[in-house]
Amino acid sequence: MANFLFHESDPFAPVNYAYEFERILCQRRTSFQELLIFSNPFFGRVLALDGVVQLTERDEHFYHEMLSQVALHAHPQPVDILVIGGGDGGTVREVVKHKSIGKVVLVELDREVVEVSREYLPTLSSGFADPRVEIVEAEGSAFLAGTRKKFDVIIVDSTDPVGPAASLFTARFLSRAHRALKPDGMFVAQTESLHFHRDFVREVQERLAARFRLVALYAVPLATYAGNWWTFSIASKVYDPREMRRKHRVPTKYYAEDVHRHAFLPASLYRKLMTDG
């Protein structure tokens, strides 16, 4: 039987994915993007923005745990956390697992993503109910320019660096993020695929290295992002992000002590990435 298919249309990827869908749960044009939630027999509920899959219930934990838990375990005492993007709530859910966290500010451009996630993605948005969470409706770079707060960890949970998220990888943005961190702060961002966006990964690594004492790259294979060898760029003023300074005491499905160490690229690959044409 020919089923209904959702054909992804990702301008940033040389291959697009097609997903069977059972049912459309939500489809609307927000002020910023086309938002779609549908259900798939294998992946559960799937969120797409502007035709690009952002998460599925089945495998989002790989992404959200790895985006959040590495920095939260490499920093010895994270208290004030800033999340930029991530209106679905998956990253906030990971952050509030830590009892030691004092405050999480979520800066999201599109409040409708937050609303829709509350309604249709309860396993993602569950963290929003935590009293330590403050949601700010703003563009990430503008927020950083205007804030006087200082953070222990800044997490950038963005869409692809085209359109609304392009501003979150510029030299100016990274300088602002550096300034908004405490003297021993850490920064981490999703930085796309090693298979498809190698030049982009390298650019971000170089921009971070110009501003932070320690810069590293780790990766995780994701099933539902085109290119799938997904990178996270992490930068730190003091602590080596490869080392865990806190015991792993929060519930996770994928992240673990050996996964933390293992996620960082072997030296030979990192060298090739940073020097090959």
Next chain:
Amino acid sequence: MANFLFHESDPFAPVNYAYEFERILCQRRTSFQELLIFSNPFFGRVLALDGVVQLTERDEHFYHEMLSQVALHAHPQPVDILVIGGGDGGTVREVVKHKSIGKVVLVELDREVVEVSREYLPTLSSGFADPRVEIVEAEGSAFLAGTRKKFDVIIVDSTDPVGPAASLFTARFLSRAHRALKPDGMFVAQTESLHFHRDFVREVQERLAARFRLVALYAVPLATYAGNWWTFSIASKVYDPREMRRKHRVPTKYYAEDVHRHAFLPASLYRKLMTDG
């Protein structure tokens, strides 16, 4: 502009890929399968069998190097090599990089894959010109049942374990492979995706553990296989496959000494894989 798209139709994957194509170079019905070679602006030439992408010129080295080089470096002195499947020649090309190899037998069911690769995929089939290579047209399991030769390393380079390749993962096949290995031989096979085919990976690991003293699992993120967190099951009668017993002296793009070690799954993940529902 709407371009021509090749829509993959993989019955073994819950997501299918769509590739732009510029030109069809070869399309024919062989005795066993539907064979297609097309060119793509990003991936170069792409080979699909029965509608499923088998390789692209751009990223095949990740797969072929990792399928071949781990066992060829963990075994201290591989001389006689058997490759089952892999009619495109990518695996044979990796094997003949080693001067110490005496003989490579390639057992391929579909001779037309070999012929077409010779014509359209020269960077894959280049190893066929090596005088140490013997090509046998046969089904892998039947070949093993009939042969009296003993091998140092057996490499299974199969399509998905449905249709023609289903016989290459049965208990019977693995017993025959074990018998066709020398007393210190090694076996390695591609075993699909950790994201999409976890039960299958576990089954093969268990069947190998019932026959070999040492069994392990390593993985590499592949851009063009659905599920992409691609596994290789390796089994050994004597030598630990995690350890390199030979210096890395052959030219490779991805495989390296630290990549060899790094490719094996962290213990916590392996435990989850083998015990989770």
